[in-house]
Amino acid sequence: MTNPGDIDRIATKVxxxxxxxxxxxxxxxxxxxxxxxxxxxDDAAPDGYLARRPRPTWLGYIxxxxxxxxxxxxxxxxxxxxxxxxxxxxxLSYATIIVSISAIITAVICLVLGYQRxxxxxxxxxxxxANPIGLVTVFRYFGG
Numbered sequence: 406m407t408n409p410g411d412i413d414r415i416a417t418k419v420x421x422x423x424x425x426x427x428x429x430x431x432x433x434x435x436x437x438x439x440x441x442x443x444x445x446x447d448d449a450a451p452d453g454y455l456a457r458r459p460r461p462t463w464l465g466y467i468x469x470x471x472x473x474x475x476x477x478x479x480x481x482x483x484x485x486x487x488x489x490x491x492x493x494x495x496x497l498s499y500a501t502i503i504v505s506i507s508a509i510i511t512a513v514i515c516l517v518l519g520y521q522r523x524x525x526x527x528x529x530x531x532x533x534x535a536n537p538i539g540l541v542t543v544f545r546y547f548g549g
Contacts, residue, residue, distance in 0.1 A: 464511065465521020465528075471508030472531030475501055479535045498537045508532035 478501040486494025509532045515525030533539060 460518075460520050462521055465515045465524035468508060468512040468515050468521075468528035469524040469531075470528070471504055471511055472528030472535070475505040475508055475532050476535040478504055479537060479540075482537070501535070501537055505532045505536040 478497060482494050482497035482501055485497055508528050512525040512529035512532065514520075516522055516529070
């Protein structure tokens with residue numbers, strides 16, 4: 406029979422997980438030393454795996470805020486244009502398109518990376534539904 410101290414690595418699962426023998430490489434540092442700290446890294450979880458970093462919550466909220474801003478700008482642009490000021494209504498429509506595109510990009514980034522997915526999906530839906538180009542396309546399709 407072999408001596409268990411001589412074995413360096415033994416495969417214990419199908420996944421590469423090895424049992425490594427404990428070897429004291431630095432005999433100058435011992436557990437009796439008052440400067441000895443065996444807590445591991447500061448961000449280590451109790452089971453030895455690294456803890457997940459917190460995800461930013463503000464990015465999903467920004468996507469929802471941009472989607473809501475798209476809806477507000479669309480309503481204001483329509484009110485200004487129906488009031489007779491077509492130049493200001495057109496400028497507000499262009500601003501609505503720019504805010505809508507930025508909301509869509511921010512929401513897609515949030516959805517892919519997993520930052521506040523519910524708020525990002527809400528912002529994405531608002532940005533798509535309140536986009537003037539999309540509305541004109543839908544109205545032309547159903548209008549004939």
